[in-house]
Amino acid sequence: MSNASAATLAAEQAGAPAQIKYRSQAVAKPYFIAAIGLFIGQIMFGLIIGLQYVVGDFLFPAINFSTARMVHTNLLIVWLLFGFMGAGYYLIPEEAERELHSPRLAIISFWVFLVAGALTILGYLGLPYNVLAHLTGNDLLPTMGRGYLEQPLITKVGIVLVALSFLYNLSLTLLAGRKTSISIVMMLGLWGLAVFFLFSFINPNNLVLDKYFWWWVVHLWVEGVWELIMGAMLAFVLVKVTGVDREIIEKWLYLIIAMTLITGIVGTGHHYFWIGTPAYWQVWGSIFSALEPVPFFMMTMFAFNMVKRRRREHPNQAATLWALGTGVMSFLGAGVWGFLGTLSVVNYYTHGTQVTASHGHMAFYGAYAMVVLTMISYTMPLLRGREANSPQAQNVEKLAFWIMTLSIVGITLCLTAAGATQVWLQRMSSAPLSFMETQEHIMPLYWARLVCGVSFFSGLMLYVTSFFVTGKRED
Amino acid sequence: MSASFTKSTARNIFYGGSVFFFLLFLGLTLDTTMSLPSHNAKAQSLLTEQAVRGKKIWETRNCGGCHTLLGEGAYFGPELGNVYVRRGPDFIKGWMKAMPTNVPGRRQMPQFHLNDAELDDLVAFLKYSSQINTNNWPPNIQG
Secondary structure: OOHHHHHHHHHHHOOOEOOOOOHHHHHHHHHHHHHHHHHHHHHHHHHHHHHHHHOOOOOOOOOOHHHHHHHHHHHHHHHHHHHHHHHHHHHHHHHHOOOOOOHHHHHHHHHHHHHHHHHHHHHHHHOOHHHHHHHOOOOOOOOOOOOOOOOOHHHHHHHHHHHHHHHHHHHHHHHOOOOOHHHHHHHHHHHHHHHHHHHHHOOOOOHHHHHHHHHHHHHHHHHHHHHHHHHHHHHHHHHHHHOOOHHHHHHHHHHHHHHHHHHHHHHHHHHOOOOOOOOOHHHHHHHHHHOOHHHHHHHHHHHHHHHHOOOOOOOOHHHHHHHHHHHHHHHHHHHHHHHHOOOHHHHHHHOOOHHHHHHHHHHHHHHHHHHHHHHHHHHHHHHOOEOOOOHHHHHHHHHHHHHHHHHHHHHHHHHHHHHHHHHHHHHHOOOOOOHHHHHHHHHHHHHHHHHHHHHHHHHHHHHHHHOOOOOOOOO | OOOOOOHHHHHHHHHHHHHHHHHHHHHHHHHHHHHHHHHOHHHHHHOOHHHHHHHHHHHHOOHHHOOEEOOEEOOOOOOOOOHHHHHOHHHHHHHHHHOOOOOOOOOOOOOOOOOHHHHHHHHHHHHHHHOOOOOOOOOOOOO
């Protein structure tokens, strides 16, 4: 069949009724809906802090920058966790070829996580942070006040309990069913996520040790076990939409995650250059982290290769686009932009500047936001009773993909230029300007960044509408 | 790829490689933790009970939500790892008492209502931080 007629057939098939294979996979749906809702909240707060960068007293003192930023970053992490959980509840039963061990437990922990998360955000916004700390047991075991780990002790305990119930549920499902490489890698990644989160309870008085082990949560998450989760999710979707032999896809998956941990574990050392640890980390960290782009390059090759070798024209073209986009954007954001500042000789000047922020935004969006959106794109139609959305709905979704993705590229380029300016004026100049003076010189770039942020938000709103576009179906 | 490079081979590379490099990382961690006292002798002597109280103040007011400390944190306000050297204890205490500036359009810092003892604690923490051996980072006094 020619490409044109195969594509036409696929388009006609879009919207055709289809069912999920196991009823309990349906528990993924609320997780994905919550993920999107929290994503919207994250971006709203992103717009607030983006505006505070240029109008410094915006919403002060009602919502000061540190509070709004905490809400922005915590919502990011929580929506991604909801996404990973939804993905796990969807793919493990299908891979294991049996129903989920306890759908009821999955729904209970959904509500516990959502309510705990909402209360935490309300706590951030409604109380002075030190009052929240006092009320929630921080004097018993101080774990608050560290980046991305600002949650009260009780919230952290809640996260552990929700994670344990999730892992228990999926592990029992997998143990009693078919074990595939995809499901094993997914569970390894998820267990790793939970184990490394335990380091958030360790907060030494020694600032050097505090920072050393903080990175065992953050780096070993996003440059470690989260890549296993991402790889497994991408592999799952590629098996489904391309029809390529599972053996090939799973072999690629093992090679990708092998490179992830071989480079990323010792690559943690690129966070140990300037925090009070011995200087040998500049060598270990530079060399190993310079290789961290390799698994992301492999993921890009993997995605494009599998799609090129596809054995069917799957009607869900939007999901395929998200999968390919994830490969490219994660390689650019995590791989290339990460590489730009990773060598210690460069990092000496760029550490803690807008260069870091430019990498962080594209990396998180490219790798983790996009892989969750890939999963949602593939599974949501099925969870709603069809193999793929109508061509009209898919076109809206694809347009939203481009608007969001190009907006992030815009944000990244603005912040890269901002960072370069900052490095030049504040770090490299023979007559360095102060931090605040330097920021004045960067204002136009922060305004441009904000415009890109608004554009991103508009793409996200368009994305949400794509769920409600029905379009014509050929019966 | 040759026929002998199977999924099993790839799986073994993954498990073998991960275990090997994790053990290597643990070894480096052990060496690092054991060398900290000598690498940071100056700072170590400044890690007093007062400085520890100061660290708790740093954490419970979420200073890292706007500032960087040894380059880590948020980028709204200046680096504070070396602020003790850049400005000195009296400036820091005066600054904290004077916030917010209320200059229209300027980035604002909250008033944290710290008493004199708490301010001294915070300053002790910042003094400790400024003496950590960061391998000559930051490049200059501006942070």
